[in-house]
Amino acid sequence: MTLSYIIESIISGILLGGIYAILSVGFGLTWGTMKVLNISHSVFAVLGAFVSYWLFVKLKVDPILSLPLIVIILFSSGAIIYKLVIRPVQRAKDVIMASMVATFGVAIVVENVMSYFWRPDPRILKPAYASSSIFLGEISISQGPLIGFIMAICAISLLYWFLNHTYIGKGVQATWQNPIGAALVGINQERVSLITFGLSIASAGAAGVAMALIYAFYPSVQSIWTLFVFLVTIVGGVGSVIGTGLAGLLIGSIIGICAAFLPFVWVNVLLFALLLVILLFKPEGLFGN
Amino acid sequence: MLKVNKLYVEYDGVPALRDISLIVNEKEIVSVVGANGGGKTTLLRTISGLIKPTSGTIEFMGEEIHTLSPHEICMRRLIQVPEGRQLFPKMKVIDNLKMGAYLPEARKNLPQSLERVYKLFPIFKERTKQKAALLSGGEQQMLAISRALMSMPKLLMLDEPSEGLSPLFTDNVFETLKILKEQGMTILLVSQEVERSLELSDRAYVLENGQIIMEGKGGELLCNDKVREAYLGM
Amino acid sequence: MRDKTNGRYMKYGLFLIVMFMLFVFPVLKPPLFFLSLLFTAYMYVALAESWNLMGGYTGYISLGHIAFFSTGAYTTAVFMNRFGVSPFATALLGGFFAAVLAALVGYPVLRLKGAYFTISSLLLAVVMQLIFMNWDFVGSSVGLWYKLLPVSIEINRMIFYEVMLFLATAITLIVRWVEKSKFGAGLIAIREDEDVAKTMGINSPWLKMKAFILGAFFAGVIGGVYGYYIAYVHPEVTFNINTSLLILLMSFFGGCRTWVGPLFGAIVLSLVNQLIVTFIGAEISRILYGMLLVVVIIFMPDGVIHYIRGLFVHRKIRHGDSIL
Incomplete structure (x- = not known):
């Protein structure tokens, strides 16, 4: 075990962490702002991966080029789910619990529709550049994760910019901080919610493409991705974009370091046990306020 | 300009x-004016569309607005400064x-409105960069009024603007209202500060137990024996 | 007064007749498919009822019920496969292990509320699944095989049919008794408002713990019998998240405020589910019950029985209201 091997592991862990961050950021956003705990979040990441995969395999469209299209498709799916499921559920007494159970249903439906039409076999998104590596001295960095990471950073920055520098984004925050105040300055809460939810799903779609550049994906992988989303979101503090970003990087590094010494399955056991511990002792997250 | 007609509102079946x-x-x-729990806040919230009336109508500038949602009512520039201020605490001033200038019409006028505030x-x-949560209670009230002004109200409604404020800031609030009046603003004020409001x-x-029990010119009510006895302790 | 007692005798009579008919059903030598269909239905009745102790009465929605179920199944499997012990007593032992696990996990996890509790319970199941996948002693990802009872398949199915019928009946009756007891009233008070319940002198941590352990014990026993029945355990079979969700859906569908709800929901949905899985496909079945879950949460949060009754009584049920 050489030093460069450890450094490589850490770097690939960080790259992975960035992707986990974008996978989680939308989930934390809807939970924090709309009080909607969307279990179906990562199933839409898988859907994004599938759409990108088919565009690549059938039409030879590069995943990077098809990304805007995927964002649009998933935003629309999010808007539909919002109208059909989330909006009615928001009338419940305990929105978090009701949305959690209802979106569990959505996750099952979407997962099994995918599995029905596209078979449950694992697939991987492999454009030519994804399998080559960049060398920095002795250290090699594979391009797949690197491109995924760059996509993730761009998406997070865009989301951050949207939330803090546009009127609608600020409206989202205002609604979160004070719903009555927001209604009284003329913010249309239904519209703001729809946009928030749509963006959240769109970000999941983009994350799915990034994930697919690294890992094999199949419909039922969504439940594992969901657990990672929970992990990152809880560690980062629900609803904080920056916190989620940091948490993603932190967890990625942990994965990177552990993976250098442990078999991969035990890394997962370790991480989920860690999540349990955090839930028990610091449910507001490590970077939350 | 604003016409509330035979309005009934229920909360969970209780009128x-x-x-x-x-x-x-x-x-x-x-x-x-009137005692706490008399329904004053409910009245303003209903006018703003946060609560839907069971029956009755609300007209603003000749248009029925009681079926509209809050943001549509804001668009008609009927603006409320709510009880408890309801600022966005984590946002800067x-x-x-x-x-406050979220809606397109108000947004176009942003520089002038800022100037005015x-x-x-x-x-x-x-203090533009200070977080709203870090302002004092009085300053927060001023900010709430300012935010409402940014929406370029045709009619400004204020719900207990002096609640929980020191005498100095209470003076300040009523001073501000006087200035706004001189500028030609139409104002609907809800307050427990009976004497100053009537002045x-x-x-x-006068609203009591959800019903209007008296109405009249401000000065007249101020001289009314019942009002003096019930609200001014004389 | 007299009518009331008569009505009660009628109910008991009807109950005994139905139970007797179910009991003698295997004697008619029905096709095996029917026996396994009903076996599974009984199993889901027992699981849904035991889940409902926590999920329904206290509103602590657990997705970790399969962890206890699997504990039972694996107890049987390990005893059969490794030690060659094969009496039904291992089912009770499975229940015991599940209860111990619940006690250990419950102490920290029951302090969490709402979604945090649900997620933790889900994590429990997932972490256990991952551990079992990689633990050679319990067969890791290969699973454990062992012998069926040394009798013909017909007799075999018949025995398990009767055992599961007994379990489902016993658990349902116990849950019904809990519901009507002071214990049950305490649990329901916790659902209404835990803080208020505490001020009323209800020892909520202890009550939750009791309900959690009792539910886990039942799940362990059921798992123990199930492990014996299929003669094969594998982490992906016993720890299937879909099973947890199906149990939840059954309770919600029937109505999780009373013992009748899970009973009704489990019978209807498990039969429908198995028929669709057998004749159409597992994916279609899951798609349908995922949709059903959404519909139930949005339109009939108190369950279908309550909803239908509401339609007849013309009482307005508000959408999305009630325990959620």
Whole structure:
């Protein structure tokens, strides 16, 4: 075990962490702002991966080029789910619990529709550049994760910019901080919610493409991705974009370091046990306020 | 300008407002006074569309608005400064003001509105970057009023603007209202500060247990024995 | 007064007749498919009822019920496969292990509320699944095989049919008794408002713990019998998240405020589910019950029984209201 091997592991862990961050950021956003705990979040990441995969395999469209299209498709799916499921559920007494159970249903439906039409076999998104590596001295960095990471950073920055520098984004925050105040300055809460939810799903779609550049994906992988989303979101503090970003990087590094010494399955056991511990002792997250 | 007609509101089946009718004319200050829990806040929230009435109508500038949602009512520039201020605590002062100008019409007028607010409350010009939560109670109230002004109200409704404030800031609030009146603003004021509200107002209504029990010119009510006894402790 | 007692005797009579008919059903030598269909239905009745102790009465929605179920199944499997012990007593032992696990996990996890509790319970199941996948002693990802009872398949199915019928009946009756007891009233008070319940002198941590352990014990026993029945355990079979969700859906569908709800929901949905899985496909079945879950949460949060009754009584049920 050489030093460069450890450094490589850490770097690939960080790259992975960035992707986990974008996978989680939308989930934390809807939970924090709309009080909607969307279990179906990562199933839409898988859907994004599938759409990108088919565009690549059938039409030879590069995943990077098809990304805007995927964002649009998933935003629309999010808007539909919002109208059909989330909006009615928001009338419940305990929105978090009701949305959690209802979106569990959505996750099952979407997962099994995918599995029905596209078979449950694992697939991987492999454009030519994804399998080559960049060398920095002795250290090699594979391009797949690197491109995924760059996509993730761009998406997070865009989301951050949207939330803090546009009127609608600020409206989202205002609604979160004070719903009555927001209604009284003329913010249309239904519209703001729809946009928030749509963006959240769109970000999941983009994350799915990034994930697919690294890992094999199949419909039922969504439940594992969901657990990672929970992990990152809880560690980062629900609803904080920056916190989620940091948490993603932190967890990625942990994965990177552990993976250098442990078999991969035990890394997962370790991480989920860690999540349990955090839930028990610091449910507001490590970077939350 | 604003016409509330035979308004009934229920909360979980319990009547909160019964048969309320009131009118606010252009460039008037009208106040609604009465004890706590009398339904004053419910009245303003219903006018703003946060609560839907069981029956009755609300008309603003000749248009029925009681079926509209809050943001549509804001679009008609009927703006409320709510009880408890309802600011955005984690946002800066400037962002709170900008949120006041969220709707397109107000957004176009942003620089002029800011100018106007800064003239009224110069401290905000110095403290644009401060978080709203870190302002004092009085300053927060000023910010709430300013935010409402950013929406360019045709009619400004204020719900207990002096609640929980020191005498100094209470003076400040009523001073501000006087200035706004001189600028030609139409105002509907809800307050427990009966004496000062009546002094300031052209007309006033006394609301008790969800019903209007008295109405008249501000000065007249101020001289009314019942009002003096019940609210002014004389 | 007299009518009331008569009505009660009628109910008991009807109950005994139905139970007797179910009991003698295997004697008619029905096709095996029917026996396994009903076996599974009974199993889901027992699981849904035991889940409902926590999920329904206290509103602590657990997705970790399969962890206890699997504990039972694996107890049987390990005893059969490794030690060659094969009496039904291992089912009770499975229940015991599940209860111990619940006690250990419950102490920290029951302090969490709402979604945090649900997620933790889900994590429990997932972490256990991952551990079992990689633990050679319990067969890791290969699973454990062992012998069926040394009798003909017909007799075999018949025995398990009767055992599961007994379990489902016993658990349902116990849950019904809990519901009507002071214990049950305490649990329901916790659902209404835990803080208020505490001020009323209800020892909520202890009550939750009791309900959690009792539910886990039942799940362990059921798992123990199930492990014996299929003669094969594998982490992906016993720890299937879909099973947890199906149990939840059954309770919600029937109505999780009373013992009748899970009973009704489990019978209807498990039969429908198995028929669709057998004749159409597992994916279609999951798609349908995922949709059903959404519909139930949005339109009939108190369950279908309550909803239908509401339609007849013309009482307005508000959408999305009630325990959620």
